[in-house]
Amino acid sequence: MKAVSLLSSGIDSPVSSYLMQKHLDIIAIHFNNEPLTSKEVVEKVKKLCEKLKIKKLYIIPHGKNQISLMKSCNHSYRCILCRRLMFKISEKIAEKEKCSFLITGESLGQVASQTLSNLTNCDKAVKIKILRPLLSYDKEETIKIAKEIDTYNISIESSMCCNAVPKYPKTKSRINFIKQEEENANIDKLITSSVKNAKIIKW
Numbered sequence: 001m002k003a004v005s006l007l008s009s010g011i012d013s014p015v016s017s018y019l020m021q022k023h024l025d026i027i028a029i030h031f032n033n034e035p036l037t038s039k040e041v042v043e044k045v046k047k048l049c050e051k052l053k054i055k056k057l058y059i060i061p062h063g064k065n066q067i068s069l070m071k072s073c074n075h076s077y078r079c080i081l082c083r084r085l086m087f088k089i090s091e092k093i094a095e096k097e098k099c100s101f102l103i104t105g106e107s108l109g110q111v112a113s114q115t116l117s118n119l120t121n122c123d124k125a126v127k128i129k130i131l132r133p134l135l136s137y138d139k140e141e142t143i144k145i146a147k148e149i150d151t152y153n154i155s156i157e158s159s160m161c162c163n164a165v166p167k168y169p170k171t172k173s174r175i176n177f178i179k180q181e182e183e184n185a186n187i188d189k190l191i192t193s194s195v196k197n198a199k200i201i202k203w
Contacts, residue, residue, distance in 0.1 A: 001023075001024050001025070001099075001100050001101070002024060002025045002026075002027065002097060002098060002099040002100065002101075003020060003024040003025070003026055003027070003094075003099050003100065003101040003102065003103050003131065004026075004027050004028075004029050004058075004090050004093055004094045004097065004099045004101070004102050004103070005017040005020065005026050005027070005028050005029070005054075005102075005103040005104075006029055006030075006031070006086060006090060006102065006103065006104050006105070007028040007029065007030050007045055007048065007049070007054075007057070008030070008031075008045070008105070009030075009041045009042075009044035009045050009048070009154075009155060009157075010105070010155055011139075011142060011143060011146050011151075011152065011155045011156070012105030012106075012107065012134055012142055013104065013105030014048045014051075014052060014105075014146065014149075014151040014154075014155060015105065015134060015142050015145045015146050015149070015151065016103055016104065016105040016132070016133045016134050017052055017054065017103060017105075018052055018145070018149050018151070019133040019134075019145075020103050020131060020133055021052070024101065024103075026052075026054050026103070027054070027056045027057075027058070027093075027097050027099060028045075028049055028054045028056070028057045028058070029057070029058040029059075029060060029089075029090050029093055030042065030045045030057060030058070030059050030060065031060045031062035031086050031089075032059050032060060032061055032062055032063065033062050033063045033066055034061075034063045035063055036063050036066055036067075037063075040157070040158070042059060044154055044155070044157055045057070045059075046201065047154045048151055048154055048155070049201075049203070050203065051149075051150060051151055051154060052149075052151070054203075055202060055203050056200065056201070056202050056203075057200070057201045057202075058093055058198045058199070058200055059198065059199040059200075059201065060086075060089055060194050060197075060198050061194065061197050061198075061199075062086070062194065064193075065082075065085060065190045065194060066082060068185055068186075068190060069081050069082060069085070069185055072181075072184045072185045072186075073181045073184060073185050074177075074181055076169060076170040077169075077170050077173065077177070077178065077181055078169065079118075079169045079170070080118045080121060080122060080169075080170065080173050080178065081178065081181055081182065081185070083118075083122045083125075084121070084122050084125035084178070084182070085125075085182075085187060085190060085191070087102065087122060087125045087126045087130070088125055088126060088187070088191050089191055089194045089195060090102050090126075090128075091126040091127070091128045092191060092195045093195065093198070094128055096195075099128075100128070100129065101128065101129050101130070101131050102126070102128055102129070102130045102131065103130075103131045103132075103133070104130060104131075104132055105132075105134055106119065106132050106134065106135065107132075107134045107135060107136075107137055107138075107139075107142070108135050108136065115171045115172065117171070117172040117173055118170070118171065118172070118173050119132075121173050121175050121178060124175060
């Protein structure tokens with residue numbers, strides 16, 4: 001079986017990809033937030049793919065999606081709206097690649113978008129099953145594995161983080177409000193454009 005793994009340049013998602021490689025063939029997808037992040041982030045993701053021996057990477061031009069959400073949506077809901085959008089785009093890539101699962105590096109309660117309420121409402125964005133191998137891990141456990149598999153030093157290389165994170169993100173979300181915000185942002189158009197303009201890298 002195959003899965004699409006949402007791969008950032010951070011510590012968690014490479015570890016989650018590694019853990020699931022024992023069970024699934026992995027295709028990576030990275031959401032490139034330029035100009036809200038630096039171009040070095042994509043280079044880090046490429047290094048991580050090579051280290052993990054992932055042979056195929058989709059790079060999604062996500063910065064314009066973030067800007068659209070910033071302009072049209074309630075700022076406190078921005079993280080969960082972004083997460084749901086990434087899941088919807090990833091589901092389309094999974095359908096294209098005949099993958100049965102999405103994999104994320106989410107850990108319960110670690111950041112605002114990963115509260116139980118927000119994780120539940122993110123799951124409702126898609127029909128595909130979402131695997132979270134790090135769900136109950138604390139950060140130190142994840143860092144230990146990252147060091148063991150030699151991804152840690154890549155992940156901590158200096159790069160500019162995403163500037164779209166709101167000052168006070170919503171930790172408990174309401175699904176009806178979320179869906180209305182997605183209509184305001186014309187989410188379907190963003191999904192179609194993102195899939196169409198995805199860049200594919202193979203090794």
